[in-house]
Amino acid sequence: MHDDFTRCYRAVQSRDARFDGWFVIAVSSTGIYCRPSCPARTPLPANVSFHPTAAAAQRAGYRACKRCRPDASPGSPEWDVRTDVAARAMRLIADGVVDRDGVTGLAARLGYTVRQVERVLGAELGAGPLALARAQRAQTARTLIESTDLPLSDVAFAAGFSSIRQFNDTIRAVFDCPPTQLRHRRGGRRGLRAPEAGAVVLRLPVRKPFSHDGAFAHLAATAAPGCEEVRDGAFRRSFRLPHGVGFVGLTPHDDHVRAVLHLEDFRDLPVATARCRRLLDLDADPTAMSEVLSADPALRPLITRAPGRRIPRTVDEHELATRVVLGQQVSTAAARTLTARLVTEYGRPVSDPAGGLTHLFPTAGDLRDATVPGIPGARRDALQALNRALDDGDLVLDPGADLPRARAALSALPGIGGWSTEVIAMRGLGDPDAFPAADAGVRTAGELLGVPIAEHSVRWRPWRSYATQYLWSVLDHPINHWPPKETT
Known part of the structure; x- marks a missing residue:
């Protein structure tokens, strides 16, 4: 979609949040990239370029907007529905394969050579697998810095950085400020409070409309005793992660899902988050789906009653x-x-x-x-x-x-x-x-x-x-x- 300048620019002019996650807009006069719905004044067309991912914009030398926080938007639904190599690679990168197994491991999982994978991702997404994984680490780190009270050293390793220095350098490069300033900027607002010690609480953004009752009801009705339960209005489950065991409680809201995570190893946080998003189909494109299905008079009343139903999926x-x-x-x-x-x-x-x-x-x-x-x-x-x-x-x-x-x-x-x-x-x-x-x-x-x-x-x-x-x-x-x- 990012190749269609006219369509993308119109989405930016209307600040249409439905396109958040589909592409980012980069502004040459400021050196900043934003989500399409950014409330800032619409830049002149001559100063604008569009990129398919945050990693592509970062590779081109742009920094993330401090106002609209483009990294906090829902993920692109494109990677959920496409079956080509680029989409499969993006799903594996989100699941932490590059951080665990490197680009060689990613290529082996896809059945291609490293050179082929790098060429496909560079042509399709404007960035290679390492840059895409780096952007994901930066986005995870910012979420943790701004929404939790974890020590910054814990944030660094939870987000997948191999050292504090790498963490500091990346945050400065991507967000144009050190981690301490990112945390200070949230003002007197404390991170989301965990209901018990040792828990990490996150707000998982969703693509609206979001009719959550169907997915949560299905998961609750089919819950596997011992592995899954409903407790205090949350769907909870245990799951196996690359570095240890995890437990999550998911509570639905109209514009987000509250996730309370207990992890044996903080390094599993990005993978656990990605799997929770996949479980609830949070990156689906309800608008595109509704446009097709609503054309059928048999389904139209059902969609009107509960727009944005999701598929109850899985963490494994x-x-x-x-x-x-x-x-x-x-x-x-x-x-x-x-x-x-x-x-x-x-x-x-x-x-x-x-x-x-x-x-x-x-x-x-x-x-x-x-x-x-x-x-x-x-x-x-x-x-x-x-x-x-x-x-x-x-x-x-x-x-x-x-x-x-x-x-x-x-x-x-x-x-x-x-x-x-x-x-x-x-x-x-x-x-x-x-x-x-x-x-x-x-x-x-x-x-x-x-x-x-x-x-x-x-x-x-x-x-x-x-x-x-x-x-x-x-x-x-x-x-x-x-x-x-x-x-x-």
């Missing part, structure tokens, strides 16, 4: 795939029972500092030979085959997964049919056009709306995953009750 694609297999042809309550048995038998026990979570969900390696009382032999075989493929690397399900290849590998496994593949693609891999046409709830909703699902769904492309969320919303089912009638 392997976990989601396993839970989908467990949930084949059983009710939501039965799937929870089976999942609880699996977690208790194979999950790693943990100590929750702020609630009742007791386990981490088991890894693919833990489940290679798993048996769960109450499931048929064919589903047991499917569960084992899935986790062996994941553990051996024959099936890749992660933020950088090649979607067509993952679909083909899933379909080749015994017991993984069309419904399972579509749900894993939708909730695990974020395919905006996945569509579980065989789902009982989808079929029932079609009957209630008076539309033949198979034929009618063509008009919902490329947003059929979001159409599914609206179809499910017409059902009298626990996935549509938030707060839940009974806490877990």
Whole structure:
């Protein structure tokens, strides 16, 4: 989009917040880059250039605006819906792959050479993987500096910097001031107060409109006992991170989600934040989705009633795939029972500092030979085959997964049919056009709306995953009750 000067400039003139995260505007007369909705006076066209990412603007010598804080806007929805190499790379960079494994590790995950990856990202995004990872570290650091009371030394390592000097130099270069000044500028305002010691509290920005009840209700209704719970109005869960264990409580608000994180290792904070955003689909583009789906009279009233529904996703694609297999042809309550048995038998026990979570969900390696009382032999075989493929690397399900290849590998496994593949693609891999046409709830909703699902769904492309969320919303089912009638 950043290549369309006229469209971008019009968005800036109207201060349209819907375009925040899609691109940044750089002003040569000030040396500053901003988000499109910046309240400052619109610069002259001759002084303006547009860049696809903050990293590209920084590479061109621009500093972040101190007024509109472009790094605090929601992420670009482009990386969620695209399946090309650049988008896959951006999702992996957000998940911390460059910081953990370097550019070589990123290239290996993508199946390309380092030179190819650098060339593609440079051409597409105006910056290479190292610059993109650096921009992400700077954005994380600024968020922590301004929204928490963590010591600056802790902020540096939590944001992924390898030294205090590197942290100081980067903050000065990107924001034109030292970290101490960034913290001082917030005035008398203290950071978001944690409800208990050792917690980090963040405001996760969202792209509006944001109808959060659907995603939170679905996550609550399907919560895996031991790994997930609803407590004090928050959806909480445990999850495995690169350097340790994490716990998060997520509370929805109209313009943000409040996240309370407990981490064994502060270095996991950027990854934990990215996975929480992915879990709640916070970077989706509700405007583009609504424009297509609202054209259908059958869906229009549902969208008008709750604009901006999100897809309830996952913090762990392997976990989601396993839970989908467990949930084949059983009710939501039965799937929870089976999942609880699996977690208790194979999950790693943990100590929750702020609630009742007791386990981490088991890894693919833990489940290679798993048996769960109450499931048929064919589903047991499917569960084992899935986790062996994941553990051996024959099936890749992660933020950088090649979607067509993952679909083909899933379909080749015994017991993984069309419904399972579509749900894993939708909730695990974020395919905006996945569509579980065989789902009982989808079929029932079609009957209630008076539309033949198979034929009618063509008009919902490329947003059929979001159409599914609206179809499910017409059902009298626990996935549509938030707060839940009974806490877990």
